[in-house]
Amino acid sequence: MKFSKAEVDAIIEASPRTFVPFNKLVLSEDHQARSATTPAMSLPELAASIKDSGVLQNLVVVQAARGRYEVCAGGRRLAALTLLVQQGDIADNYPVPVLVVPADKALIASLAENCFHVPMHPADEFAAFARLLAQGKSVEDVAAAFGVTPLIVKRRMKLATVSPRLMALYREGGIGLDCLIVLASVDDHQRQEQAWAGLPSWNQRPEHLRQLLTRGEIESDADPLARYVTVKAYEKAGGPLRRDLFSDDDRKAYLLDPALLERLAADKLGKRAKQLLSEGWKWVDIRPRFAYDEYVKHGELRKPRRAPTSEEAEALKELDTRIAALHEQMDALVDRDGDAGEDVSDADDANDADDANDASRDRAFLALESEADGLEEERKARLEALTEWPVAWMALAGCVLHVGADGRAAIRAGLIRPEDRADLAQAITKAAEQKSAGGGGSEGDADPARGSGLPALQSLPSAAGATARPVHSEKLMRRLTAHRVAAIQAELLDRPEVALAALTTHLTLKLLADPLHGAYRLPNLLAISATGNQHDLRGAAEDIEASPAAQRIEADRIAWIEHLPKEPDAVFDWMLRQPPQTVQRLLTFLVASTVNGITGTDTGRPVNDGLARALGLDMTRWWSATGEAYLQHVSKARVVEVVHAAAGAKVAGPLAELKKDAAVAQAEQLLAGRGWLPDCLRVQPHADAPATGGEEVDANDPARTEAPACA
Known part of the structure; x- marks a missing residue:
């Protein structure tokens, strides 16, 4: 039989309302319309709300034997009251408001409460939290009243500040809660609306929306410079930032001043740069973010490794022997795989023995592998100790001090500026001549600079090569x-x-x-x-x-x-x-x-x-070298150089006086058919x-x- 809301309301209206001590209430097993539920509020939250404001909605009960009352609607409120009694927050005879219905009408009343109840929209909850705070309640008071953390209260307040237009869309189902959370991470309503409007209908994912909103901002936990400078130092310097209340990491922030961040990184790197200069390098460049294109014309020296002393050589040899022995033992374990259990006749015993042997071999293999890895690291450290920059090299070269991808200071050392290559080549030649005149070096020595403290010329791009190399991005x-x-x-x-x-x-x-x-x-x-x-x-x-x-x-x-x-x-x-x-x-x-x-x-x-x-x-x-294919993508100096090579200096000279577009147009005509x-x-x-x-x-x-x- 189907009951109308008017019929159900008549039953409820005819039933008396009263208060019953908590210790007289028991959960009904026969008159519950709902056996399971997905609550909008957790039990601790509901208990906190009852503790703060009391039971605002009566329980529906039927009178039972021995002065007790069975609860047929309001089971979660009863469970929350039980939790409060157990915690000592209310007495066990706490008066609970109830509606007493006849037993034959109990299931109908329980069904009515669940069917005709209209749940609060989350948007209304956000707005209600904001109104409570506007009335003078503190975040902590509201959190305690609803049994949630202050962070949750702040997040719900933040959601209440989303643009009214977007909140209306949320109420209508046009925006999901995950996207609303992303939109609430910024305060500017116009920016929120622009970001949502710029989101294509086929890609309304919160990740893509976050990318649109944070464009131009620097993530404190992802950007190497931000990790190197630290948010604390950036804030101390007055840097503006934005924190995301909805981030799981409460330390995460979005930095809004990239120029300040780079200046702070450069200042921090400056201390290390002074130390590098004092070590003897000719120059040190500070680049918060290393740009390869800036140094593509530089030569680069390889850090040399000196010959080990007899003690160092002996230690390395011993390490090699120990590592080789460990690898032999590991190979032997692999070769023995599957041999266990051959002498056991019973199938079950054989399987058990195989499993035990396999586990034993795995443990032994992992132990050997761990020991070998440790010795490899020790060997690597000993070899690294043998490499050092000679003073004579440092006097001709420099290094770039920058922030690496791991958020730490990194050094790219041994770079030769283009203007220093000729001096380096001259120094190498002079050193080789002095060595030859002195008769030094062995007969088979192929390195003319060995022993001179200078790098071999072939380890660097030549000075001639540097000037002849085309400049191509x-x-x-x-x-x-x-x-x-x-x-x-x-x-x-x-x-x-x-x-x-x-x-x-x-x-x-x-x-x-x-x-x-x-x-x-x-x-x-x-x-x-x-x-x-x-x-x-x-x-x-x-x-x-x-x-x-x-x-x-x-x-x-x-x-x-x-x-x-x-x-x-x-x-x-x-x-x-x-x-x-x-x-x-x-x-x-x-x-x-x-x-x-x-x-x-x-x-x-x-x-x-x-x-x-x-x-x-x-x-x-x-x-062919047309403007679109080549000339527009290089410098004007390169355009002149190309025409000079293909048509001669007399033809190329006037191009230097033209603006880039005019020079490209004329150069395209001059190069046509020349096959450059x-x-x-x-x-x-x-x-x-x-x-x-x-x-x-x-x-x-x-x-x-x-x-x-x-x-």
């Missing part, structure tokens, strides 16, 4: 080398014999690396993990799709897709039916699609240089390179640009 280098990779891929499409050789070489270095000394250290010629790198090319050079090389590759890709079966399971059978030439051309295309070589630096030999030489790569067929290439796009001949064995291919042969010969 990492982004531009990636852009240029992406075009080089695309060009190699396009060239490779017509050279299956080279593709086969490249693939075989790659697999040889991967699968037969043990007898090939140093093979593991070689960079990958191909991305042979069956992942094409067209996405990488587009990411490195946004203009790649318009290049002739990329268009050639894309045309072949589309042609192959049209010829391949549509179902993956049918590809192998289809492959078996094709003539060898078709499979070879498809393999060539796939190998070409994996060529590697995008890099952000222009030092060292390109990984694909050998492949480029084998193909006879001519980058002028695939790339930056060094990173040129293919240098290799004196030791063997002949490729492939026949010459005419660059103008129409067959080089035909579609794949698919059957």
Whole structure:
């Protein structure tokens, strides 16, 4: 039978209301409408509220035997009262307001209380907390009244300060509580609303919202500079910050003045810098955040290691012997794995014995491994003690003092400024001449500066090399080398014999690396993990799709897709039916699609240089130095230098007087048709390179640009 609210109200209206001592109340087993619940407030919170304000809503009871009353609605209030009695906060005869209903109406009354009760919206709770505090109650008083911590009260108050527009959305279900918490972390209503409006509908995640709100702010626990300076020092210096009440870490803060933070870091680093200068370094630069681009032109010395004394050598030898012995014992334990239990006939006993032996061997292995690791650390420390900077080197070099990724002071030492390279080379030459005149050194000594206290010249970039090196940013280098990779891929499409050789070489270095000394250290010629790198090319050079090389590759890709079966399971059978030439051309295309070589630096030999030489790569067929492709991305001085190299000083001179845009436009015209290439796009001949064995291919042969010969 379904009861209307009016009928239920009539039952309640006809029932008497009174007070019953707590010790006369028992929980009803027969008249409870709800056996389990998900409370909006925990039991301690409810108990604290009753202690502060009393029982505001009566319990529904029925009269039972021996003067007792069974509670059929209000079980949680009864449990909270029980907790207060147990804690001694109220007497066991505490008067509890009740509504006494007939036994045959008890279940209906219990059902009515649960069905017709409208729970408070969380937004109303936030506002109520704020009103209590506005009435003069302290945070601690409100916390005690509701049995929660002061932090929870502060958080609910903070939620009440969210923009009214956003709070209305929250009431309507348009914003989740997790996002409302993030919005409440800042006080500016306009900033809250802008952040929410800027959040795409498909990505309304609290993590993304937090990124929008904290843009430009520095997280105290994540930023190395903030960890190095410390929030305490930043605050002491008057730095503005914002704390997030909803963070689990109450020490976390968002720093709002990056300039002040960097100044404080530099001041703190300054003390260490003075110490470094007193040690004999020629110069010390303080950089709170190390920028590699600032020092890309600097040479860098390697910290030398002196020869150990006889005692030090003996100690190192002893460590090596002990470490080797431990590794032999560990290998022996591994070899013995599975031998235990062979002499036990009973199967259960054998399994138990195997388990015991396995556990014993594991413990022994871990103990040996731990001891070996400790000896390795000791050996590393002893070797580190043998390295030191010679005074003569320090007088010519300097170091950069900065904050490392771990939030500690870090030193990059042994750097040579470009203007000091000539002096260094002169000093090395003079030292070598003095040594030669004095007849010092052994006959086989290959280092002319050994014993002079100066570094060998070949350990540094030469002064001439420093002035001739093009100034290319990492982004531009990636852009240029992406075009080089695309060009190699396009060239490779017509050279299956080279593709086969490249693939075989790659697999040889991967699968037969043990007898090939140093093979593991070689960079990958191909991305042979069956992942094409067209996405990488587009990411490195946004203009790649318009290049002739990329268009050639894309045309072949589309042609192959049209010829391949549509179902993956049918590809192998289809492959078996094709003539060898078709499979070879498809393999060539796939190998070409994996060529590697995008890099952000222009030092060292390109990984694909050998492949480029084998193909006879001519980058002028695939790339030209236009404004968009190159000239706009380098300095005006570099533009003048390029035109000087390609067309001569007389033509390049007037460009120096023009503004950058005008110089680029004129330089593009002057370079047109001249075939100038930056060094990173040129293919240098290799004196030791063997002949490729492939026949010459005419660059103008129409067959080089035909579609794949698919059957």
